[in-house]
Amino acid sequence: MKRISSRIAAIAESATLAVDAKAKMMKEAGRPVVLFGAGEPDFPTPGYIVEAARQACGAPRFHRYTASAGLPELREAIAAKTLRDSGYRVDSQQVLVTNGGKQAVCEAFATLLNPGDEAIIIAPYWTTYPEAIKLAGGVPVEVTTDEGTGYLADVAQLEAARTSRTKLLVFVSPSNPTGAVYPREQVVEIGRWAVHHGIWVVTDEIYEHLTYGDTEFTSIVTAVPELADQSIVLNGVAKTYAMTGWRVGWLIGPRDVVKAATNLQSHATSNVCNVAQAAALAAVSGDLSAVAEMRTAFDRRRQTIVRMLNEIPGVVCPEPRGAFYAYPSVRGILGRELRGRCPSTSAELADLVLTEAEVAVVPGEAFGTPGYFRFSYALADDDLVDGVQRITKLFAEAQ
Structure with missing residues (x-):
């Protein structure tokens, strides 16, 4: 008799959370990983919201x-x-x-x-x-x-x-x-x-x-x-x-x-x-003033990451109009030798990027379209630039 039901066994692990967990483990081990994985704003929750929670804790x-x-x-x-x-x-x-x-x-x-x-x-x-x-x-x-x-x-x-x-x-x-x-x-x-x-x-x-x-x-x-x-x-x-x-x-x-x-x-x-x-x-x-501040930062990062990704030979990134994700095609890199490996899928390439450049991205296989990477640009500006620069340097070695 199978220990796990067929219904539950058929469920795949969340790829975004899996990449995020692996990258965070590397980071905790002292490696300078840049995280483009999970879709999570890097801002703290606005103070008035936190205060409402504090008060609620004391209400019987x-x-x-x-x-x-x-x-x-x-x-x-x-x-x-x-x-x-x-x-x-x-x-x-x-x-x-x-x-x-x-x-x-x-x-x-x-x-x-x-x-x-x-x-x-x-x-x-x-x-x-x-x-x-x-x-x-x-x-x-x-x-x-x-x-x-x-x-x-x-x-x-x-x-x-x-x-x-x-x-x-x-x-x-x-x-x-x-x-x-x-x-x-x-x-x-x-x-x-x-x-x-x-x-x-x-x-x-x-x-x-x-x-x-x-x-x-x-x-x-x-x-x-x-x-x-x-x-x-x-x-x-x-x-x-x-x-x-x-x-x-x-x-x-x-x-x-x-x-x-x-x-x-x-x-x-x-x-x-x-x-x-x-x-x-x-x-x-409440009002949406805190949201407007975050949106301004996301917009700045959006423009930066799209420009930088499109400057990488073999990468094509359409301009995202919303959310905080960029979704470039990396098919121009697949099948080329890179650091002694020849990744044929975006999943293999994402693993290589994490291992060699210490940058976490989610491969397109997770979203039903192999050949792409998802970047969340909800991270600090300096980290964003550093992460894309590492990928740029790595991909320049592709033969």
Whole structure:
């Protein structure tokens, strides 16, 4: 008899967290590793949010179980924040507070998918989506994009992937791992396509505040209001407020879907940590001045890393319009001799870069598109420059 169930054994480890863990172990051992791996802002959580958590620690109310769906005042605040930031009007009963954005992702798929249902995901995709779909019994169906289209999928590609078993589309803009942002007209086209075919849209909006230049975020549910009854919006405080470790996310959807997901959560984790919820309440209720400061820094780093990467022969990096990731093609380096090795895949090349240059990047295999690297530029400016310079020097040796 197998010790591990087939369902769990089929799940792949999070590649981004695996790279981050290995790199941090090297760093703790005294090696000067530059970390481009995990998507995590390098800023501290704003002080007013931390203070709200401190006060919550002393409140006896938060020493006890609270509602599985979330603190009532936080659910109300999330509904208000959603209207403020994306123009989407919902009530608090349509909000479920989760233990980070990943739990929202997993519960959305678990609530919607039956065994054999197909879920379209656009590659490059965040590494968790296909694993969470499979865990829910669904079948991920990939639509692949590349740098030639700015990593944007069109309706024709989605239609080619649609079958009688298609239940949902995972739509992400701004995107992890590419930083791609869909223009409004394309968002409308995709939303109307989903409405026409009765396809659910699970839209991840966690990078909604991180767009640059004249690029604007468009919520697909706001752009296509008739989609509201067949959509789930995922979000959280992690990226916008530098709160990755606080573990507070949420999903928004029709009341019956939210109630079903709440039932699941009541058995999985009960309520989210009350102190973290109090911190999230301060975050979503406050202004966005701290967010604006972080965005300014990310934009500066974005411009630097794109320029430096495109100066490396064999590397092609489209300009990311949102989030804090660059996703260059490194196919021009593959198959060439480098430090006595001849990496034929981006995974092998990433391992060589970590070993020889002491720079951690995530290979494209993790995101469904071999031949690429993902760089998170949410790190200090000097570290960013140093890390890319090390890669530049290493790749110059390729023969």
